[in-house]
Amino acid sequence: MEATPHAAAEAALTEQVVARFADTPDPRLRALMQGLVRHLHAYVRECEPTEAEWFAAIQFLTDTGKMCDGLVRQEFILLSDTLGVSMLVDAINHRQSTGATETTVFGPFYIAGMPDRSAGENMALTPGTPALVHGRVFSADGTPLRGAVLDIWQTAENGMYSGQDTAQPTGNLRGRYRTDDEGDYAIRTIVPVSYPIPTDGPVGQMLTSTRRHPWRPAHLHFMIDASGHRRLVTHLFNQGDPYLDSDAVFGVKPSLQVAYEERPADHPLARRFGFDGPFREARYDFVLDPVPKAGD
Structure with a gap:
């Protein structure tokens, strides 16, 4: 024609x-x-x-x-996330992974320069269900990675991040942890909660107009760096969260789900990490891709 x-x-x-x-x-x-x-x-x-x-x-x-x-609120990242573009870019840029932990969206609420914390240090300065998240960081060939830096952030129980919520103490539920000689890491925190992304701006108006909900399943953010390896940006999602199948930013992957198991006050980990009552334990091992050598 x-x-x-x-x-x-x-x-x-x-x-x-x-x-x-x-x-x-x-x-x-x-x-x-x-x-x-x-x-x-x-x-x-x-x-x-x-x-x-x-x-x-x-x-x-x-x-x-x-x-x-320019500090905490980045509405364009939020727009990219809610349109699924962030996850598509993420997928395209990690096609060559060699079995590393799966990636997901970076999100709009990261703040650089948060406190360096010792193994098992409590990063929760606001109330919540006490939790220990721990495990190991490995290279793709199974070698434990010593000195890997885990930059962590999550919301408080009100569903807001420090910085976003000015009532929270600076550095609340944020911190930089390092692995030991065996590649072990340990983070004392509170159990993450599901929360709505901000709806007071254009992205919120878009969601309302298209009858989409703004909720994200509960998760803990990780950005992990280790010498000679690709940076890993990912989440750990709470197993069983009601929003796992309808995440507003399409970031959920089955391999990134963890269970927060109940532990009693007399559990050996309670004594080791200073819990004075019952707490939840989640364990997860991360695997990082090596940076390809020249000629590979």
């Missing part, structure tokens, strides 16, 4: 815009910009937004930028 004059003119416009990027010196930037133009123009041709709808889309993005404060 022959293209109409209008369709031909619209296609010609797309190619004209693509051609304007032909002299971009960086070939990767050139490919990214030309691909963006082609796909964005294809979306417009498929959906045919009215001028008012397109202006509303621009206003939505403008409002999203205004909600980013």
Whole structure:
């Protein structure tokens, strides 16, 4: 079927815009910009937004930028997360894993420079169900990784992160732990709770308008670094959480679920880590991918 004059003119416009990027010196930037133009123009041709709808889309993005404060609130990451784009980028960038622990979204609430903590130190400065999360960190060949740094963060029982919630003490439920000579780590904390992502901005309006819920299943964030290995960004999700199958940001993977088992006050781990009553224990071993050597 022959293209109409209008369709031909619209296609010609797309190619004209693509051609304007032909002299971009960086070939990767050139490919990214030309691909963006082609796909964005294809979306417009498929959906045919009215001028008012397109202006509303621009206003939505403008409002999203205004909600980013550069410290804790990053509405664009939240938008990427809720559209599943963050998880798609994550999947594409970890296709070559050699059996390492699975990755998931970074999230918008990480804060750098949180306290260095000793093994088993309590990072919970607010109430909750006491918990011990511990295990080992290995290389893909089974070698324990000494001195691996585990940067951890989670919400308080009110479902908010320190920094996001200014009433919480600085560094609450955040910290940097290190593995010992055997690759062991131990984190004293509280059992994570499920929580809604912020809904007071454009992303919340989008979820409401599309009848989507804003809830994330309970989880603990990890960013793990070890010399000679790829950084691992992942979560540990509470087994049995009601939102595991409908995570608002599509981040759940079955391999990342852990059970928080009840332990009595006289349990050996209670004495070792200073619990003065019953607590929950979760155990998980992480595996990191080595950085490929030159020529691999």
